[in-house]
Amino acid sequence: MTSASNIENVLVSVSKKITPSENERRKVVSLAGRLVKRVERAAARAKVEARVRVEGSVAKDTWLRKEPDIDIFLQLPASTPREALGSVCLKIAREATKGSKQVERFAEHPYLEAFVDSTRVNIVPCYRSKPGEWLSATDRTPYHTDFAKPRLNDRLRSEIRLLKRFMKGIGVYGAEIKVGGFSGYLCELLTLQCGSFADVLKAAAAWRKPWTIDYLDYYRGKEEDLPKIFAEPLIVVDPVDKGRNVASAVRQDRLVEFVAASRQFLRSPAENFFFPQPTKILNRNQLLRNMKKRGTALVLVKIGQVKAVPDILWGQLYKTQRSLRRLLTQNDFNVINDAAWSNEIGLTMLLFEVEDRFLSRTKKHLGPPIEKRVECERFLRKHVEAQTTVSGPRLENERWIVEVKRKHADVVDLLRESLKQGGRQVGVAGLISEAFTTRVNVLVNEEIASVYGANRDFAGFLTGYIKGKPKWLSLSD
Amino acid sequence: MTSASNIENVLVSVSKKITPSENERRKVVSLAGRLVKRVERAAARAKVEARVRVEGSVAKDTWLRKEPDIDIFLQLPASTPREALGSVCLKIAREATKGSKQVERFAEHPYLEAFVDSTRVNIVPCYRSKPGEWLSATDRTPYHTDFAKPRLNDRLRSEIRLLKRFMKGIGVYGAEIKVGGFSGYLCELLTLQCGSFADVLKAAAAWRKPWTIDYLDYYRGKEEDLPKIFAEPLIVVDPVDKGRNVASAVRQDRLVEFVAASRQFLRSPAENFFFPQPTKILNRNQLLRNMKKRGTALVLVKIGQVKAVPDILWGQLYKTQRSLRRLLTQNDFNVINDAAWSNEIGLTMLLFEVEDRFLSRTKKHLGPPIEKRVECERFLRKHVEAQTTVSGPRLENERWIVEVKRKHADVVDLLRESLKQGGRQVGVAGLISEAFTTRVNVLVNEEIASVYGANRDFAGFLTGYIKGKPKWLSLSD
Numbered sequence: 001m002t003s004a005s006n007i008e009n010v011l012v013s014v015s016k017k018i019t020p021s022e023n024e025r026r027k028v029v030s031l032a033g034r035l036v037k038r039v040e041r042a043a044a045r046a047k048v049e050a051r052v053r054v055e056g057s058v059a060k061d062t063w064l065r066k067e068p069d070i071d072i073f074l075q076l077p078a079s080t081p082r083e084a085l086g087s088v089c090l091k092i093a094r095e096a097t098k099g100s101k102q103v104e105r106f107a108e109h110p111y112l113e114a115f116v117d118s119t120r121v122n123i124v125p126c127y128r129s130k131p132g133e134w135l136s137a138t139d140r141t142p143y144h145t146d147f148a149k150p151r152l153n154d155r156l157r158s159e160i161r162l163l164k165r166f167m168k169g170i171g172v173y174g175a176e177i178k179v180g181g182f183s184g185y186l187c188e189l190l191t192l193q194c195g196s197f198a199d200v201l202k203a204a205a206a207w208r209k210p211w212t213i214d215y216l217d218y219y220r221g222k223e224e225d226l227p228k229i230f231a232e233p234l235i236v237v238d239p240v241d242k243g244r245n246v247a248s249a250v251r252q253d254r255l256v257e258f259v260a261a262s263r264q265f266l267r268s269p270a271e272n273f274f275f276p277q278p279t280k281i282l283n284r285n286q287l288l289r290n291m292k293k294r295g296t297a298l299v300l301v302k303i304g305q306v307k308a309v310p311d312i313l314w315g316q317l318y319k320t321q322r323s324l325r326r327l328l329t330q331n332d333f334n335v336i337n338d339a340a341w342s343n344e345i346g347l348t349m350l351l352f353e354v355e356d357r358f359l360s361r362t363k364k365h366l367g368p369p370i371e372k373r374v375e376c377e378r379f380l381r382k383h384v385e386a387q388t389t390v391s392g393p394r395l396e397n398e399r400w401i402v403e404v405k406r407k408h409a410d411v412v413d414l415l416r417e418s419l420k421q422g423g424r425q426v427g428v429a430g431l432i433s434e435a436f437t438t439r440v441n442v443l444v445n446e447e448i449a450s451v452y453g454a455n456r457d458f459a460g461f462l463t464g465y466i467k468g469k470p471k472w473l474s475l476s477d
Numbered sequence: 478m479t480s481a482s483n484i485e486n487v488l489v490s491v492s493k494k495i496t497p498s499e500n501e502r503r504k505v506v507s508l509a510g511r512l513v514k515r516v517e518r519a520a521a522r523a524k525v526e527a528r529v530r531v532e533g534s535v536a537k538d539t540w541l542r543k544e545p546d547i548d549i550f551l552q553l554p555a556s557t558p559r560e561a562l563g564s565v566c567l568k569i570a571r572e573a574t575k576g577s578k579q580v581e582r583f584a585e586h587p588y589l590e591a592f593v594d595s596t597r598v599n600i601v602p603c604y605r606s607k608p609g610e611w612l613s614a615t616d617r618t619p620y621h622t623d624f625a626k627p628r629l630n631d632r633l634r635s636e637i638r639l640l641k642r643f644m645k646g647i648g649v650y651g652a653e654i655k656v657g658g659f660s661g662y663l664c665e666l667l668t669l670q671c672g673s674f675a676d677v678l679k680a681a682a683a684w685r686k687p688w689t690i691d692y693l694d695y696y697r698g699k700e701e702d703l704p705k706i707f708a709e710p711l712i713v714v715d716p717v718d719k720g721r722n723v724a725s726a727v728r729q730d731r732l733v734e735f736v737a738a739s740r741q742f743l744r745s746p747a748e749n750f751f752f753p754q755p756t757k758i759l760n761r762n763q764l765l766r767n768m769k770k771r772g773t774a775l776v777l778v779k780i781g782q783v784k785a786v787p788d789i790l791w792g793q794l795y796k797t798q799r800s801l802r803r804l805l806t807q808n809d810f811n812v813i814n815d816a817a818w819s820n821e822i823g824l825t826m827l828l829f830e831v832e833d834r835f836l837s838r839t840k841k842h843l844g845p846p847i848e849k850r851v852e853c854e855r856f857l858r859k860h861v862e863a864q865t866t867v868s869g870p871r872l873e874n875e876r877w878i879v880e881v882k883r884k885h886a887d888v889v890d891l892l893r894e895s896l897k898q899g900g901r902q903v904g905v906a907g908l909i910s911e912a913f914t915t916r917v918n919v920l921v922n923e924e925i926a927s928v929y930g931a932n933r934d935f936a937g938f939l940t941g942y943i944k945g946k947p948k949w950l951s952l953s954d
Binding site for chain 2: 205206207208209252253256257259260263264267293294295296334336337355356359360361362363364370371373376377380384390391392393394395396397398400403409466467468469470473474
C-alpha cells in the first residue's frame, strides 16, 4: 500500500469519527437558535440594544463530533462604556440560561460559560465596531464568521475537522496560554490557504523560517516585510485585519511540534495521531525503577493554590519555570529537562530534572586575565586568605583561578533557600510568589511518589514526562 | 619604609648570599683553566683539531654562589661528520675527566657531564662555524660569551645574579622542556636591555602581548613584524643571530608566572621570592582531610619507567597530559586542575582533579535542528527504539533531544578503559604509551595515600598541588 492511499484510508476512517451525525447537527443548531432568541429577549428586557449571533465552529459547521461549543456573541453599541461591557452581558447571559450550571469566565472581558442540555455555551460580549476601528479583541469574531462561512463547503469543512482533530491529538490545539497553539479560526485559514488537510501538513513538514501566509494578498510584493512587522514564528495575516497575526498565540515550541508530527504522519500515517492512546500510568514501583535507571535528580516544586484565571496562572507559571531553570543553570546544575503542571484548581507544580542532586563542594572560579593588573590585585586581595578559598589562587591560561567552596551544592537547598521569601529576587512571578510565601514544598525523587499516588492527573502527566517522547512518535516504523 | 628602599634592602641582602666568595671564584676559575688544558691535551692525543674554551656563567662570572656549572666547549672543524661530533667529543671528555663520576647526556648531540672536585662539568661539542652558517644548535654559545662578556661589569653581573636567583625561586628558570622557562643567557640579555634587576621586573609587571626585545635594533622600524616572524609569547632577538628568538623555550604559562610574581615582588618585596621556604609536607591525615574538604576526585595515573632523556620524557608527558585532559572534558568531566610529575628515574605520574568521580548515568544528547529534515529522520531512526535511550526523543528549542545512557560515568573506568591498550587512540605519546601497555595504575583519592607515603619527592609535589598557590603568593600582605 502506498503512503498516499494509506493516508487516504486513515483520513476516511477518522472523518467518520469526527463528523457530527445529522441528529447531533440538528440538535446543536436548534439549541443554538433557541439560545439566540432567549438572549435577545433578555437583552430587550434589560433595554440593551444588542445584536445577537451564533459565532465560531457551530456557526461555520466545523465543530468536532460530540464536542460542540456554542458561542453566542452579543454585539453591543460602541457607546457602551468599557467597564459595562462585561457586566451588561453577564446579566443578560445569566437570565437567558437561568436554571443551567453557570461559570463566570474572563478573557479580555468577563463572559459567561453555561451548560445547557449538557452542551457548553459561551455567551460573550463585543462591540459592534467597524473593521479597523476595533474597540475590543472579540469584535473581530463576527467578521471572522462572515469571512469564512461563504468560502467553506462540505469538503473543506471535513478537511478543517481533520486538522483540528490532528492538532488536538498531538497537543497543539488551542490559543490559550497553557497550550500556546493553534485556534480553530487559524485551522480554517490554513486549510483555505493550502487546500486540504494533507496539504497543510506538507507545508508544515517543509517548514522554513519564516512561515508566512497572507490569504488576501494584503502584502503582495512586500512579503519580505512580514517578519519585520510581526515578531512571531508563524505569521498568518488576518483577512479581516491586515494588522493582526492570527497565529500570534502560536509559540515556537508548539509550531515545531506540529512540524515534526506532520513529517512523521506523512511518513507513517496512523489514526493514533488523531486519537492518542490514553497514557498507561506507571505504578509506584515502575516509577521508582525508572528514576533509578535514570540516575538523575527529579525535583518537584509544589506550589499551593494560585488564585487566577487559567491564562494568568499559566503565564506566571511559565515565567517562573524559566526563572528557576535559569537559577539552577547559573548555579552549575545541568538541567536535563523541566515541565509545568497545574490542575488549575489548587494544585500547581514545577518539575526540574538535573543530572545530579549534589555538585562537588568545590568549584573553579575564573579570575581576571593577567593583562588586567588592577583587577588581578583586587582578585588576589579578595581570595588569598579568604575562608571560601579551598585551593589557589593560581595561574591558568593567562588568568588567575581560585577553587572556592560552592554556595549551593544541593539543588534542593538552593531551591528552598531561594524560594522561602517568595523568590521574587530570582524571578518568580507575583501570584506564584505569594503562593510560595505560604509554603514551599521541594520534593526529590522518591519523595515525589507520595504526590504521585495522591493525584491521578499528575501521575498521568509525570508518566508522560518520564517517557519523554511525544505519543505520536511511538508509532514510528 | 618605602617600597623602593625596602626592595633595596632585600636586594642587598640577597646579593650577599648569591655572589661567589673570592675563594670560590678563585677555585672555580682555576679548576676551569685546568680542565681546558686537560681537554686540549686529550684532543691533541686523539689528533683532533679542537679549539677548547670555557663558556656559560663561569666564563662570564655570572654563576650563583655554590652553584657553579663549568661548561667546556670543544669547537670542532666544520669538516667533522655530524655523527662523529658527539662520539669524538665523548671520547676526549672521558679521557680528560678520567677518575671522576661521568654521565653521558644528550641534547642535540651527546655530551659528557662529569663531577670534578664536587663541581658539575659539562663537556659539549660544537662546530667552529661562522655566524649565520650554524651547523648545530650549540655553535652559537661561544658567540654568546663573546657578545656578553665585554658588555658586563660588576654591577650588571650582580643584577643578573639577582634575576637568575629570583627566577629559580619562583620556578621559571631553565630552558629545558620540564620547565619551559628562562635560560641564563636570556637573563643576561633582559638585564642588559632593561638596565637592572628591578627594571626587568617592572617591564614584566607592565607586560602586554607581544613583549619584544631587539637589543641590537636589527628590526628597527619593523618591530611590528616580530610577532609575525616569531610565534612565541616572549620575543628576544639573539644579538648573534637575528633569525633566532633567545626566548623560544619560554612557555606562555611560565612567562605569565614571571609577570605575576614580578608584580607581587614590586608590591611586597621579600627574600622568600629568591629563597622559598621548603614545602612542609602534609602528613597522611592532613592529606586525607584536605581531600575530604575539597569533595572532588583526585585521580592519579601512575606510569611505569619511561626510557628517555628528560627533554623527551617531559615533552611526551606534557603531550599525554593535554590529551587525557581533553579525553576527560570530552566525556563531560569538569576538570578543575591537572599536573605532571616525574623523578626522571622510573616513577612518572599524571594527576587530574575532576569535580566528581561519578557523573549521572543519563546525559542529554543534542540532535539536529528541526530545519534539517533528513538529519532529523536519521536521528529518530537511530534513537526511538534504541537500548541506549533513557528518555525521549523530544523537541526542545527547535531541535531533537534524547536522553541517553552515558558510556563512561566513572572517571576511573574511563581512564582504565582508554589506557589499557596504551591509549594511542586518545593521544597518549609513544614512549608513555609503551609504559602504559605494561601496566596502568589509576588511583583515586585515598588510594593515592599509599604512593604518597612511599615517595617523599612526590609527597612534596602533591602537597604543593593541594595548596595550589605559588609559594611567593603566601607572602602577600
